[in-house]
Amino acid sequence: MNMIAPVTESLGRSRPRTSPKKVKELPVDTILEGDCIAEMARLPDKSVDMIFADPPYNLQLQGDLFRPEGGRVDAVDDDWDKFESLQTYDDFTREWLAEARRILKDDGTIWVIGSYHNIYRVGSILQDADFWILNDIVWRKANPMPNFRGTRFTNAHETLIWCAKDGQAKYTFNYRAMKALNDDLQMRSDWLLPICGGGERAKDENGEKAHPTQKPESLLYRILLACTKPGDVVLDPFFGTGTTGAVARRLGRKWIGIERERKYVKVARNRIDATLPLDESAMTVMADKRSAPRVAFGLLVESGMVPAGSKLTDSKRRWTANVNADGSISCDGQAGSIHKIGAALQGAPSCNGWTFWHVEEAGKLQPIDALRQKHLAAL
Amino acid sequence: MNMIAPVTESLGRSRPRTSPKKVKELPVDTILEGDCIAEMARLPDKSVDMIFADPPYNLQLQGDLFRPEGGRVDAVDDDWDKFESLQTYDDFTREWLAEARRILKDDGTIWVIGSYHNIYRVGSILQDADFWILNDIVWRKANPMPNFRGTRFTNAHETLIWCAKDGQAKYTFNYRAMKALNDDLQMRSDWLLPICGGGERAKDENGEKAHPTQKPESLLYRILLACTKPGDVVLDPFFGTGTTGAVARRLGRKWIGIERERKYVKVARNRIDATLPLDESAMTVMADKRSAPRVAFGLLVESGMVPAGSKLTDSKRRWTANVNADGSISCDGQAGSIHKIGAALQGAPSCNGWTFWHVEEAGKLQPIDALRQKHLAAL
DNA sequence: ACTTCTCCTGAATCGGCGT
């Protein structure tokens, strides 16, 4: 078991500690065997970067599904049952989500997956707990189980809810990586992925499938790639056969799993041990421009890459601007930054001067952003 | 206005009548102008076969949003979508759903559409009110608005919840019709349909869009075809520009619309009057496009078919590229899509990366397009 | 007549940093 000190210390805030014996250091790359709420209670405040949770889909309701067809059920008792189970499920959900919220860093995010049986309870309780929904994602199953009786639409999807701790949080979203993964189109909220089967499906000692609802690694791959950075800590409070851990290890993320059932813990351990991390070069993703170091236009002027006195023009040569010695530009009697002048000329509220303005080189127009990239590469 | 006697008489059950002056006969094929709860209160118990509801989503938008090219997004800022709090929204939802339940026949079903802003509230309250969820349906928008800032996944779907009054109800589901509509495959819970635009979009006197959130007729067509019979009565308590009425008339169903805003009522009346029953000319778009699904290269990376870290080469082994975790590839210090990098290396304006790049398998080079075909076949 | 190009628009909870 590896240990790393939690980045943020427990602050002893409003929420009472539900357990007196909190761990001093965050246990990572390990499975905590026990009840998810009790084990979460031992983890420090604001210590994990992401939580992925695949909670039970409300076992009480599933019980109803197994009733013999045509059996006469007293309606009043049934309603009472249902109320009882929904109430119980809600209480359970509120409790583990409260712990999850406490453990999550302020800029961390949480993902919860569910079906129509439970996801509306989960979504409402997330909102009630002041989580801020960023997206809901539809996992479209490429190969769902058909509806054998022909009584409904084929239940061919599950729903994931992605939340920040509040509307102001600065969460991680690797936009360019997601765009790259989707052939240079923005990644949408509907994901088509096969269900987990074949060799990926974990087996127990008897060769039977080890877990009834094992999630595909491709699903976790996309989630972890989108919303975490290498080295981030991911918590999965309903670990099962450890899909989250396996993918986290492969992608160079740290992980914590909580699982109550010993048989699943064993399967998960073996599975993750057999998973090899990608080497660092393979782990790289398209970097967001936002995270690149800033280059002031004046720096290019200073360095002579775009000398003072040279001309800038837009791609259609509608306007020509003069470069001043201080990195400001002049056009139409106005002077200011490449962005300000670009916006003013177009009558637009804003403008990215780096892509708007061009220089002529060998008869061809080239955006000054290309020069910036050259400048960055030279460093 | 046509009148038909309610099929099921009011039984004077537990719920107190919220209005003393209930109509004696059910008003059909007409718009009731007024508040949805007050107007529903005038309708008799157990009198309609289906309810389709498109309630306000409570979007909670902040400031203006601008497109990259400078245009301003025409947001939904209407008063009818503003609520003081989640609590207020929940109270409103409980109230109109209670009336809806009272009016609905015991074997009737209800559909409610929403987005992540409100659908979890709606789903929970439906379950709390003892409605029985039969399916949740994902409307995948073929042409959603992009995420202009690159901050989240493109919000490309809305969710519909379909409920019976309880788990024992004998609801209508036209299984064969749905299967026929889907090329003789069971209709799934994810529907790909374009948003409402072009000539279908209702205009006001000034030629502006009459309503900010008009739903496409293809969506209502599928719902009414699936869950009602000819002659059934469909109630839409948030009628807007009357899509439900127009499609109901086209399909030979009776309809009741409730709408508070006079401007929408006028548009809806004109629109429905101009709709010819059983003219299916406008319905040609309703079937899912069954064109071959596009496969992103990233999908092969995610699924492990071309693992991150593996090498690609062109047929003559002049270049070798490294596969990154997000499906981009790197070569010669550049990173980008299989197409972009292939084009850049050759100095060509474009390149089909699927045929340009190869993987080595058993000493033989194989274009990655072959792997794509294998992936498609597996689905 | 046919193609190509430009422009417009759609239920959207759509920045970050330094001063």
Next chain:
DNA sequence: AACGCCGATTCAGGAGAAG
């Protein structure tokens, strides 16, 4: 905390103009 500046950011489809 508020303000101001930098500068990052879009997909599909329909309509109508232009070639």
